[in-house]
Amino acid sequence: MIVVIVLLTLGFTPPVAAQPWQICGDTVMNYTTSSRRHANLELLSTKLTDKATTSPDHFATDFAGVAPDTVYSLALCRGDVNSTACRACIAAACVGAQQLCPHRADATVFYPTCRLRFSGKNFLHPDNYSQIVDGVVNTMSTTDTTNTAPGLPGWDAGNAESVAAITEIVRELLQETARQAAYNSGARMFATGRMDAGGGRSFPALYSMAQCVPALTHRDCSSCLQVISFMATDDNFAGRQGGRLLALWCNLRYDTVHFYSGDPMVTIVSSVKEVVPPAPLVVPSRKHKRGMIKVVVPLLASIIGLIISFVLIRRRCIKGKGSQDKTKMNMKEDGTIVWGLEGRSSEFMIYDFSQVLEATDNFSEENKLGQGGFGPVYKGRFHDGLEVAVKRLASHSGQGFTQFKNEVQLIAKLQHTNLVRLLGCCSQEEEKILIYECLPNKSLDLFIFDDKRRVLLNWTTRLAIIEGIAQGLLYLHKHSRLRVIHRDLKASNILLDHDMNPKISDFGMARIFSTNNAEANTERIVGTYGYMAPEYASEGLFSIKSDVFSFGVLTLEIVSGKRSSGFRQYGDFINLLGHAWQLWKDKRWLQIVDASLVVECHTLEIMRCINVALLCVQENAADRPTMSDVVVMLSSESMTLPEPKHPAYFHIRVTAEVTSIVSGMSIVNDTTISTLRGR
Structure with missing residues (x-):
């Protein structure tokens, strides 16, 4: 199954699932077939097809007519197609845009090998260019609505290690391909790639493609690709065999099939360890079960005895110590000791999630101070009157837990008047929360x-x-x-x-x-x-x-x-x-x-x-x-x-x-x- 994510701009409506993917603008500037705008559109379609076909990078922008009937347009073919295929695709897109978005003055269509947009507004104007990232709305559609199962081997939604490894493979492939397109492909701003992720039969080779509109600077191209590549997350691609990220100014794609012409421009060796599907469960015979019971039961009894002895000794060792030592003991039992917090300030606290919920009024919108790169920040007040800023790490953050651990480990040991003070943290199942001193004037x-x-x-x-x-x-x-x-x-x-x-x-x-x-x-x-x-x-x-x-x-x-x-x-x-x-x-x-x-x-x-x-x-x-x-x-x-x-x-x-x-x-x-x- 292939996931298609189209970045919708300028208030467009969601595209349909099947190819091509169209985005039809609002109905404010509609036109009729007898209007001057339609005549300008027909003229522009011919001009645009010719310009894109003869252009070395198969890219063209143009306009036709005068206000208020001016029509602006952009067309770009995929970097691996020849002139004949490019002409056929753009010609089809010019017709398809009018058929898929009838009488709409604003329409965008994405075909597998080209993209086209026409509009009654000058969308190349600086005020509109920003919308490749500003206020985008996402929608996800699939080419096979009957099959919702992940397509990559080894993907197991219940296995966090499997999810993280496969997601990182896809992310690594897309971002390296994006870098090649932005900085190492010259004026074409197009790159293809291949990654042999698993090194064997357990995981297929992945193929990728990245492309920007050649009018962008290399830095703009890189920024555009980086912004849309962040959408290649567990929630969006979820281990599927292929995915596309489509935007007017740049796009990315990966798949398990060699979908582009020619050899890959870059071959990537994954730094992620090989993902191997779980071994099948072997059901032992009844005779083998009896033999296992004779061995396992005495072994379990010995282990339980050791655990009980250890707990009794540990209780005697900590008996009589104050609440501060109990906090440290709880941290050790919770695994936090590996973060190196044993030398932390005595003011550092471990909060229960219920305390955080009460302090923030269940993370109410009224208490929301802002949105950070890895989650929202809320204002909170504890029973003792202490006002705090609560940073709630987003569960979908790819580097979330690593950065949570990093921040706790670092800030708990740093003391300076010009550094924000970390008062405590909360870690409970999926919730990772940092508690800071509250600074009323927010950020600079x-x-x-x-x-x-x-x-x-x-x-x-x-x-x-x-x-x-x-x-x-x-x-x-x-x-x-x-x-x-x-x-x-x-x-x-x-x-x-x-x-x-x-x-x-x-x-x-x-x-x-x-x-x-x-x-x-x-x-x-x-x-x-x-x-x-x-x-x-x-x-x-x-x-x-x-x-x-x-x-x-x-x-x-x-x-x-x-x-x-x-x-x-x-x-x-x-x-x-x-x-x-x-x-x-x-x-x-x-x-x-x-x-x-x-x-x-x-x-x-x-x-x-x-x-x-x-x-x-x-x-x-x-x-x-x-x-x-x-x-x-x-x-x-x-x-x-x-x-x-x-x-x-x-x-x-x-x-x-x-x-x-x-x-x-x-x-x-x-x-x-x-x-x-x-x-």
């Missing part, structure tokens, strides 16, 4: 990126926030018992207390770092686009300088009140870094400062912060300062600062061809990426 991004609330942050407050974040990072990198790299420092992970003091939060991505090593390498890249250091995003290399880079980005955002790289255009650049550096070179750095700030009284301080930020985001990690250097530079008015070199990503400029589509995807900038593979 709610202030600096909001036109009304940013005026509440004067320069003195912003400078204090920058310095506080620097002190928190310095503690993590140098002064804590553990040398920690956060790996996901961003505005939404900076919380603010009553006095607007910053506290670094969300340590689910953090890594303990050896004091003997300058850097480390990982295949699983985590973090957020816009804040990632280039060596980490492209090669998986991370160090304390990775956090320094993120700090520099965050500082520029605090000074400017603008998001770093929300796919908006800043001058000649699509990110804040290149724009800021260009203004700095031209001695026009005041133009980057938030207009709501009173600059005159603080010119030198603001200039120093911009200088420090640009030093932190330099392309070469060796050129960036340490957080020790940063703290000194921020606090010293007399210190002469070095001139920054060009920042990372400064060469990514807006070209004339894509100016109309590179902005508006700000949601991606704040999406934590947790499963991207490095080279």
Whole structure:
């Protein structure tokens, strides 16, 4: 069975299950066959088919007519089909779109080897381009509605290990294919792949394909593919033999059959251990049963006796100890001791799930503070009056339990005024919950990126926030018992207390770092686009300088009140870094400062912060300062600062061809990426 997931945009209705998959727009702009709009559509169909067929990458956009009857269109064939097949597919799509969505002014159709959209609105306009990820609605349909059983061998919904292993195989294949399409396929932005997942008969080879609209930048393509690949989860694909993720600007597919032409462009060796179906149950004979009973019964009696003795001895050992020791004992019996919490603060508590339910009023919407990358956060109040923030880990989170364990292990051992304080946790069956101190002003991004609330942050407050974040990072990198790299420092992970003091939060991505090593390498890249250091995003290399880079980005955002790289255009650049550096070179750095700030009284301080930020985001990690250097530079008015070199990503400029589509995807900038593979 093959699962098809179509990303619905612009309020479209769900597609039908069978091929092709159509998305019909609303009925507001309908037309008749005798209308001028229909004539424009007919003319455009011929032009579009010819343009896409003759184009080297089989891609075309065009429009016909004048307002209000203008029709805009986009067509793209799959990267492995020839011109003849492309022409036939787009011609069929032009007819099929009108048949499947009769008299609709907005229609999209997905065929196996091409896609087509026409609309009475200019959907290539920046305001509409953002909708490839903003406000998408998902629907799932199957090509075989009579068969609902999973198709991949070894998939067992009741076996968490089997589910995790197979899901990771599919995710690994899709993400590596997506990376190849985005960065290693040139202007085509198309890649195919193969993975021999099991290495034997127990698991079939998997084939994959990823493609973006060639008008996208490589980075936009990567972001689009990463966003839709997150939908390849247990709930959506559930071990089925094939799946498609269809969006107008990018799409992914995998299957157990070789569905594309030619050899795979990339062959992937899975890092996941082989998945082997459970061995059949062997029913012993009656004679064999009697023999087993003679052996097993005495053995069980001995084991039970040992267990009883152990429990009695253990009770005597702990008798008379206080409630704090009982809490620690319960943690050991619950298996939490393996997390290394025996050295935790005495204030750390283990809460029962019923206590959390009562404190949050059963996780009511009224108590919901926000939505994190791995689950919602609620406000809670316990019987003793303690107000807390409750982070409830989403059960469908692929890396959920690992990050829950990571966060508890790390934060319980970290103590600093600029780090959020973890008060306790709750682990009961599927529920994994973290209990934090409650910070009433929520997160920094709610202030600096909001036109009304940013005026509440004067320069003195912003400078204090920058310095506080620097002190928190310095503690993590140098002064804590553990040398920690956060790996996901961003505005939404900076919380603010009553006095607007910053506290670094969300340590689910953090890594303990050896004091003997300058850097480390990982295949699983985590973090957020816009804040990632280039060596980490492209090669998986991370160090304390990775956090320094993120700090520099965050500082520029605090000074400017603008998001770093929300796919908006800043001058000649699509990110804040290149724009800021260009203004700095031209001695026009005041133009980057938030207009709501009173600059005159603080010119030198603001200039120093911009200088420090640009030093932190330099392309070469060796050129960036340490957080020790940063703290000194921020606090010293007399210190002469070095001139920054060009920042990372400064060469990514807006070209004339894509100016109309590179902005508006700000949601991606704040999406934590947790499963991207490095080279």
